[in-house]
Amino acid sequence: MNSTNNALYNYCLRLADNNLILGQRLAEWCSQGPTLEEDLALTNISLDLIGQAESFYEFATTFTEANCTADDLAFLRSEREFVNNVLxxxxxxxxxxxxxxxxxxxxxxxxxxxxxANSSNQTICGLATKGLKEVNYHYMHSSQWLIRLGNGTDKSKEKIQFAANDLWCFTKDMFEMNSVDTLLIEQNITINLSTIYTPWKNDIEQVFKIATIDLPTDTNKIIGGIKGIHTEHLGHILCEMQYLQRAHPGAKW
Amino acid sequence: MQKNESSISFLEKQFQEKINNDIKIEPKDWMPEAYRNNLIRQMSQHAHSEIIGMQPEGNWVLRAPTLRAKKILLAKIQDEAGHGLYLYSATETLGIDRKEMIEQLQQGKAKYSSIFNYPTLNWADIGAVGWLVDGAAIVNQTMLARGSYGPYSRAMLRICKEEGFHQRQGYEIMAKMMAGNASQKEMAQDSLNRWWEPSLMMFGPHDSESTHSEQSMKWKIKVESNDNLRQRFINKTVDQAHHIGLTIPDKNLTYNKETRNWEISPINWEEFWNVVKGNGPCNRQRIAHHTKYHNEGQWVREAALVFAKKEMEIQ
Incomplete structure (x- = not known):
């Protein structure tokens, strides 16, 4: 594999792993939602994300040996090989x-x-353009609930504020970069993530303001996802998710 | 008084004539209270079945063996939730609201299909639920689509289309496992062994024992008997099982050339009634799960209501 292909492979895994792991987490809500409508919404977002993960894994397999499949990448890699963000x-x-x-x-x-969506790589550009339609909906769904909970009861406000404070330390990890980024930025395949930090923060501030919740002041940062350094939770997610593929090597499902 | 009684009997006569002429009854039409109550019982039971059915299937969504299988299962469970939502709304046209129906479910006053009181123990069970449980549901619901209450019969038409996909995906899982390695085949056969008889029980007791059947037939809430529907399901399913190399777990299974029916051993009705009465392997678990997450969501529903009120005041 040449260095660009190697970088593209790694970059696709990052995008796919983020979507798969978050999709898997959301699927945990199945039959546990606060209303039937929300049960549907959360598992529908899960379905979108798993679909996106599959597309990025499939693209990643074009850079590997011939018989590697998207399922192999999802179900047969271990904790230290997953490169999703810790959030x-x-x-x-x-x-x-x-x-x-x-x-x-x-x-x-x-x-x-x-x-x-402006990537010089056609496939990345296509997948991002397609994924963006779904992501815009996910953004809308979550920001509207955030505003609802922030302006709902004292209890809901307390809970959403607690969540912001508790999760803030994991957000820096999304903007971490390494040599994969350097190489792909040079070829306009991807972007310098620091350029989207301010737009990201502005959106957060704006929605928090409408939700009347405070921006966390926590300076702690827990990073390491793109190096395969995770929190203890990932191993358990993989144990459950990969169980059948690991227990029956080579079986076709 | 006399006049009132005679006007009710006139309405009843008119109502029955409509039914006899296959004219659908709509929410605003006059209907006997017993017809209304019978439908509320049956439709809410159907809605609850869709919702409780999410639990045994959801049991495998995190462990689905491929990305494709995970996507299909997630989409299928969403379909079921959608059916539940749709059926709750259709039942609301009879003058009961979702909140009340959920209370009845959690208090054990309303039932759901007993089949969901069995556990999903291996991946093939997800195949069996689609193939057998949804397969039996299609046979039943195709009949219900010809029923007399407009909103219910239209709901059945829509729902049957999706159930058709569900049944095919379930059968596909079974077929793949039967084409797989020895332990996959073992799982598939084990699954059929456990789900075969409960799926036959889904059609309810024999016609001679069914308490609601006679009146339901007269009102065309049901248009075919339990035993007819069950036989149709057996004939269809036995051939499908043989086609992929599965053995029906009934040593008395025989084909009757004259009637062209597959004949089976007597069904264990004692077990059926035992599960209906609440003593199946998962009855308590299913209701406890539903109640737990419903209660945990209380603060979310409250917050949403408070927020909506505030928004209305601003406007």
Whole structure:
């Protein structure tokens, strides 16, 4: 694999892993939503994200040996090989916590996909353009709930504020870069993530303001996702998700 | 008094004539209270079945073995939730609201299909639920689509289309596993062994034992008997099982050339009634799960209501 292909492979895994792990987390809400309508909304977002993950894995397989499949990448890599951001693997907590996690991520994905829709790589450009339509909806869904919970009861406000404070330390990880980025930025395949930090923060500030909740002041940052350094939660997600493929090697499903 | 009684009997006569002439009854039409109550019972039970059915299927959504299988299962469970939502709305046309129906479910006053009181223990069970449970539901619902109450019969038409997909995806899982390795085949057969008889029970007791059947037939809430529907399902399913190499777990299974029916052993009705009465493997678990997450969502529903009120005041 030449260096650009190698970088593209790694970059696709990042995008795919983020979507898959968050999709898997959202699927945990199945039959547990606060209303039937929200049960549907959360698992529908999960379905969107898993679909996006599959597309990015499929593109990634074009850079690997011939018989590697998207399922191999999803179900046969281990904790240290997953390169998703640590935010998406955090437990769902309550409804407010899930909404906050989704909002922080969807706002990031919205700006990232908007930028990648101008990628010099045709496939990345196509997948980002297609994904953006879904991500805009995810952003809308989570920001509206955030505003509703922030302006609802004392209890809902307390819960959504707690979620913001608790998850803030994981947000920096989304903007981390390494040599993969350097190489792809040079070829206009991707962008310098620091350029979308301010637009991301502006959106967060604006929605928090309408939701009457405070921007967290936590300076702690927990990073490492793109290096395969995760929180303890990821291993458990993979145990469950990969169980059948690991227990029956080579079986076709 | 006399006049009132005679006007009710006139309305009843008119109502029955409509039904006899296959004219659908609509929400604003006059209907006997017993017809209304019978429909509320049956439709809410149907809605609850869709919702409780999400639990045994959701049990495998995190462990689905491929991305495709995970997407299909997620989409299928969403379809079921959508059916539930749609059926709750259709039932609301009879003058009961969703909140009340959910209370009845959680208090054990309303039932749901007993089949969901069985556990999904291996991945093939997701195949069996689609193939057998949705397969039995299609047979039943195709009949219900010809029923007399307009909103219910139209709901059935829409729902049947989606159930057709569900049944095919379930059968596909079974077929793939039967084409797979020894442990996959074992899982598929084990799954059929456990789900076969409960799926036959889905059609309800024999016609001679069914308490609601006679009146329901007269009102065309039901238009075919439990035993007819069950036989249609058996004939269809036995051939499908044989086609992929599965064995029907009934040593007395025989084909009757004259009637062209597959004949089966007597069904274990004792088990059926035992599960209906609440003593199946998962009855308590299903209701406890529903109640737990419903209660946990209370603060969210409250917050949404308070917010909506505030918004209205601003406007």
């Amino acid at each position: 998406v693997e955090q437990p769902n907590g309550d409804f407010a916590y899930t909404i906050m996690k989704q909002f922080l991520f969807s706002t990031f994905a919205k700006h990232l996909y908007t930028a990648l």
